[in-house]
Amino acid sequence: MPHRVLAASIKHETHAFNRLKTTLAHFKAQQFALGDEIPQKYAGVRLEMGGFLDAAKRYGWELHHPVCTFATPGGAVADEAFEFFCGHLVEGLKRAGKLDGVALALHGSMVTESHDDAEGEILRRTRAVVGPDIPVAVTLDPHCNVTREMARLSSIITAFRTSPHVDQYETALRAAAILDRAMRGEVKPRVYLARRAALNAFDSARTYTGKGPMIEALKRAAEIEREQGILCVSIHSGFSRSDFAEVGPSVAVTSDGKARRAREFAEQLMEFGWQNRRIQSEQVASIEEAVAAAKAVRPGDKPLILGDYGDAPGGGAYGDSTSILKALLDAGIKNAALAAIYDPDSAHKARAAGVGATVNLTLGGKHDPAFGGGPLEAEARVIALSDGAFVYKGPYGTGTRGSFGESAAVEVDGIAIILSTLNKGIYDLEQFRIYGIEPTEKSVLVVKCMQGHHAAFDPIGSRSIDVDSGGLTTIDIKRFPYRKVPRPVWPLDEI
Ligand SMILES: [Zn+2]
Structure with missing residues (x-):
């Protein structure tokens, strides 16, 4: 008899200080598939669901897959959306009959209107159907908060080990391998969690720099995994833009049964993260430093990559910060391109005017000018229109489909700007190319992303700088009005 496994993915990274609710429409606009659509959409895609589908073939599982979804990070998830997805999950669990295992791809920082610990709630509802005994494997993004409830209700926890997250597929395979052993009765996995009173640690999970606390912690984790009875070590930097009781970095050790030293290993590694919490392997530059670097670009140089870390x-974040754009325009920088300003109003105006037309736009900065600058008045020439659909060519999330929505590219004083109607992070060169903008031919590229863009953009750039535009993902987290985080907590308080 093949093992019967249910795999599902319900993911969101919720920013506590973003005013816009994340609704069902946001999930539908990003990644959304139910039941039989899932293999059609995710077979061969380098995301967790692609990994679960391949694992099912490898291990001969009978796989049930009721729901796979995630939305661009934003404000609290609407109850309506959460109940919709959990409803499909619970229905799927019931319909599948007697299951041998469950694999859930979660983010680990979802907050809904009603649940601060939404992943804990997903696991509670899962356990309510399948009971306490069958193994439940959970994959996470390392930029996550892991609650005690999540650790208690999961059998296996494993997060991505790269940032940018180019190992989402591999992470699912790793979870699946342990899950399969558990279903065969070879191991009895359980999770030990260690946490600290900090908002973040482990260098914000950076690995692309090739150095720093996350790289060192991963090496140590690999050593621990060679110890008797240890199945997996998972390191989480914390998601500091959450505001609830269990925000912060953590280490989860999955052991076979009550491995005596599992808790000790989790505490040791967490202590390493705590001791090194101040170390950042990448410095985030100011806008002035970014402009100076842009001025230094010479004709024929490969592009300077400016990651808009702050927006x-x-x-x-809202994706409509204008502060870097304004600084580049003021400095007279030409042959630049920016992806993307989320500004449906301007996008629609440009689309109505048509390619070649000149329009007066009030660009961006509309959601909260206090974070990243207010709107810019600009005379813009429309250079391209698109339905906004793209497919990532890699190396990040290769095969992933996404869309900016009905959108336009305009040019203002030598800077090409993509105007979207769906708020999107920038991870792939295709996100420029669908507008006929060839990123390799630009002198300066501005991409709204914290880390994910480094995988695709650094190889085509002369230099890559992360810049704090002061948006909702600013490095200056002391600007956020935390209310629920227990104090004292580092770095809000000196500990
Ligand atoms: Zn992440």
Whole structure:
């Protein structure tokens, strides 16, 4: 008899200080598939669901897959959306009959209107159907908060080990391998969690720099995994833009049964993260430093990559900050391109005017000018229109489909700007190319992203700088009005 496994993915990274609710429409606009659509959409895609589908073939599982979804990070998830997805999950669990295992791809920082610990709630509802005994494997994004409830209700926890997250597929395979052993009765996995009173640690999970606390912690984790009875070590930097009781970095050790030293290993590694919490392997530059670097670009140089760290939709920001754009325009920088300003109003105006037309736009800065600058008045020439659909060519999330929505590219004083109607982080060169903008031919590229862009953009750039535009993903987290985080907590308080 093949093992019967249910795999599902319900993911969101919720920014506590983003005013816009994340609704069902946001999930539908990003990644959304139910039941039989899932293999059609995710077979061969380098995301967790692609990994679960391949694992099912490898291990001969009978796989049930009721739901696979995630939305661009944003404000609290609407109850309606959460109940919709959990409803499909619970229905799927019931309909599948007697299951041998469950694999859930979660993010680990979802907050809904009603649940601060939404992943804990997903696991509670899962356990309510399948009971306490069958193994439940959970994959996470390392930029996550892991609650005690999540650790208690999961059998296996494993997060991505790269940032940018180019190992989402591999992470699912790793979870699946342990899950399969558990279903065969070879191991009895359980999770030990260690946490600290900090908002973040482990160098914000950076690995692309090739150095720093996350790289060192991963090496140590690999050593621990060679110890008797240890199945997996998972390191989480914390998601500091959450505001609830269990925000912060953690280490989860999955052991076989009550491995005596599992808790000790989790504490040791967490202590390493705590001791090194101040170390950042990448410095985030100011806008002035970014402009100076842009001025230094010479004709024929490969592009300078400016990552808009402070206004990253992938971290829950509005994606409409104008402060870097304004500084580049003021400095007279030419042959630049920016992806993307989320500004439906301007996008629609440009689309109505048509390619070649000149329009007066009030660009961006509309959601909260206090974070990243207010709107810019600009005379813009429309250079391209698109339905906004793209497919990532890699190396990040290769095969992933996404869309900017009905959108336009305009040019203002030598700077090409993509105007979207769906808020999107920038991870792939295709996100420029669908507008006929060839990123390799630009002198300066501005991409709204914190880390994910480094995988695709650094190889085509002369230099890559992360810049704090002061948006909702600013490095200056002391600007956020935390209310629920227990104090004292580092770095809000000196500990
Ligand atoms: Zn992440």
